[in-house]
Amino acid sequence: MKPQFHLPLTTHPEASSFAIIENAIQFSLHQGADLVASLYAGRRHGHEAGETYSDDDVFQAERFDRDVAAQLVRHLRERAERVCLDVRLVAADAEAMSATIKPAELARAYDVTILENTELARPLIESLFFDSGRPVLLLPPGDFYGRIDNIAIAWDGSATAARAASNAYPMIQSATKATVICARVAAPRSDNLLDRYVEALKHSGLEVALAAVHSDGEDVTSVIQDAAIEGHADLLIAGAYGHAKLRETLFGGVTRGLIDNLLIPTLLSH
Template sequence: MKPQFHLPLTTHPEASSFAIIENAIQFSLHQGADLVASLAAARRHGHEAAETYSDDDEFQADRFDRDVAAQLVRHLRERAERVALDVRLVPAEAEAMSATMRLAELARAYDVTILENTELARPIIESLFFDSGRPLLLLPSGDFYGRIDNIAIAWDGSATAARAASNAYPMIQSATKATVIHECAAAPWSEDLLDRYVEALKHSGLEVALAAVHSDGEDVSTVIQDTAIEGHADLLIAGAYGHTKLREALVGGATRSLLDNLRIPTLLSH
């Protein structure tokens, strides 16, 4: 059974980069997964995207979107063909106001959705967090090799962290090493639970190290990323938005800090 990875291609509010296409291809190739690319084609004012509009500005914007979309699809197909990766392209048409919700619904059909972490993509990222029910592989800007041998798991014993670790399975089947990062003051979970989790990972065939860290007033997400990077992790696994959506919007939180300064490929799950 092959994992099915999902890559949304967008032209608005910003165009997907060629880098995210290359990264998605490499991650899919190394994990033995198929790649499904969805092309978001928003309809304006209830019309099909291909129609001619009386408003010249709107027509020009639509023509630009279609030209950019054609470039993205061409690049995707050329790169995938070069490495013999099976790629399927599916449309994701929706009214412009509901495009992010449509994308979250589409993501439910696949094991993992891959996105580049940018400020303009934040509404799409948060919609996928809350509404897709699927994990999100979030990548910093830049190129990544795609092989996942060494993973880091942000573990606080919560149901959110446990769900994130479980949802990561399609991405980590080739891993041989794991670092369990435990922020000592993060939660009151028992040491017995932590020991049991480390033991379970070892029995699964991983070489496991435990990193107990103290934030000491520093941002927790920074400490976690620093520890993962120092351990040469290829992927960080973390639960997303442990508090309510309203509370996160009002006071921020570790997840929002992570998004503001993402430096390592991270699999997030809510």
């Protein structure tokens, strides 16, 4: 059974980068996964209040979107063909899709959605995080090798952390090493549970190291990422602590810190 990875490509308000295409291809290739790209070339019929546009402005904007979409698709197909990865493309008009199936709803059909963490991508990240029911792989801007041999798991013994680790399975089947990061910002839930979890990971075939870190007033997000980077992790796995009733704040705690300063590929699960 092959994992199914999902890559949303957009032209507006921000065009997807060639880097995220390359990264998604490499991650899919190394994990033995299929890659499905969904293309959202939104029509720009709606504008900010108070702004006026001529028909020519709208036409030029839509033509620009079509040109960008064509470039993205061409690059996707060329790069996938070069590494012999079969990529499926789902073309969708964002305006028409809003009445039928939205990006977050489409993401429910796949194991993981891959996104580049940029400021303009925040609304899409928020939508996928809260509404897809699937984990989101966030990547900092730039190129990454794609192979996942060494993972880091942010662990506090909560159901959220356990769910995140379980949801990461399609991404970590090739992993041989793991660092379990236990940030001591409060009293530990259960050292016995931590021991049990580390033991279970070892029995699964992983070489496991434990990093019990202390924030000492420092931002806990930085501590967790520093520990993951120090352990040479290819991927950080973290449970996302969001509050659906406070969507305007997007995420809280560790998750918000990761979104604001993402240094390492991170799989977030809500």
